[in-house]
Amino acid sequence: MAPQGLNVVNLAAACPKGGVLFTEDMISWHVPRRVTPLLDGRITVSEMHMGINGQRLDRSQMAARGYTLSTTDFHIVVEIPVGSPDGYYKSHAPDYQYHITYFVEPMLEVLWREDDTQDDTRYKVLFPIMTPLMPQSPQIQDDTVPETRVFSVLLGTFLHDVELRNITFSIGVLTVEESNAKGFTVQEHSLANGSKSFSLQVPFDADVVLKHV
Template identity: 35%
Template structure:
């Protein structure tokens, strides 16, 4: 029979021992002595076998638990912390079957669809997903009404993972990355340079993040501290956005995407009509240890007005900061350089040349003549005139009287 000890399932064997003792003598004849005694073995724990017979094509978890003696009955299932009776488990997608064998023993079969809410789905690798059934079964024994529970955990690997994909494009001022969701990334988080794209952070850096459940679209301005820039060419500057999707629980890298675009050099400079120039220099790959705070113009006293980790922005007038000027018949050109010098070195390791061209739309003839200044005139007036006098001790005028020697007393005969 089934026995329960400290919540553990096991068995005990019991027999009714019948002992008959007979003897015979001359006085009493044949005598019988009968003893009937029940003997029970100690409790022996029995390990139950859990067999995973899941049907992958039918997307059905199929788990068999047993063997049990006839005096055991399944009464409850605990699903995601909620305990339900066997008939109610159907509402959660759980079907249970009792299978009896000729010797009286039996097993129980639990069937659950892969897509049931309580089935945990986890991405494994490449195109594989793991489906995990985690349910606790509670049994009762008859006639003692003892109960015991058996946790059932079964994992099935299914080749049905659909990874997210992406496409990118650029307009004149931004880089855009559109990610099409798969069936494994519901809990994956977008990161740029190990920086989580939370709504608060997106707003802080003036980025754009839109998620409608099936697509995730990210837009980043061309001038951003989270982009990578490559060497300048006359055709433009190459900017790259690298995005990583990470597991929301372990932060393990799951998927990498990138978009690179070449932007016109004009995106870095503004030449304003009032003669103000706004130029942004970017930190390019290949030059180690660039500190954007130390960028300067030709006049090294001209420092950036705005600095980020990847950019330095200067705002100045064309008549300052060592700016040179050239004329031709149609334009006036102002030129300068953004420079970076390593300490103790007068040769720049970074140089960004830039120019502002202003069109000369028209010329104006101006008549000019000089006017003669009127001759000076003297007008009488009244006022106070302060005079000071210094006395010398001899005719050579080499030594004068000091303040402490005044007043000086001299008689006319001594003069």
């Protein structure tokens, strides 16, 4: 028996061994209802709370974001829509192909009560999640008007973290600065949703244009 005025606390560390499932629109984080070595014997889940970046959310905040917190026979399930405002997107270019990922860090708080002893065990975990690479296909819009004798194309859209540095022409690779110095027009266009596109204008008689006789 502990001396009067002294609290005895059993400490244990545990990492969730549940899984994360992805669809095109939803992230599902599955945490076991029983996390070892924290729990032993018959237990009841007394409280569950979810949050983002270490901050607990109430039910109205969860509903506004489309988050759900539920249980199955074996798991506690947190569902987060891909693209929710608490996360962010990032650009990638494996093999020169444009892809994006989405990153979010949900938090789960659980209070278990042992049926026999009525002892409480509180558990809190932050779990960074990144989606698999999602391929994106930028669209090319041809705005060329032959009478102006200028090729004009628009390429997009891209996330805000994309920067255009080089353009490959028939004569080789030119930087944006070199392209503008040759009389071409390369511009970046920022959109209201934070994404961007790029436009390129090249005169018909430029030396980078292939001539067919």
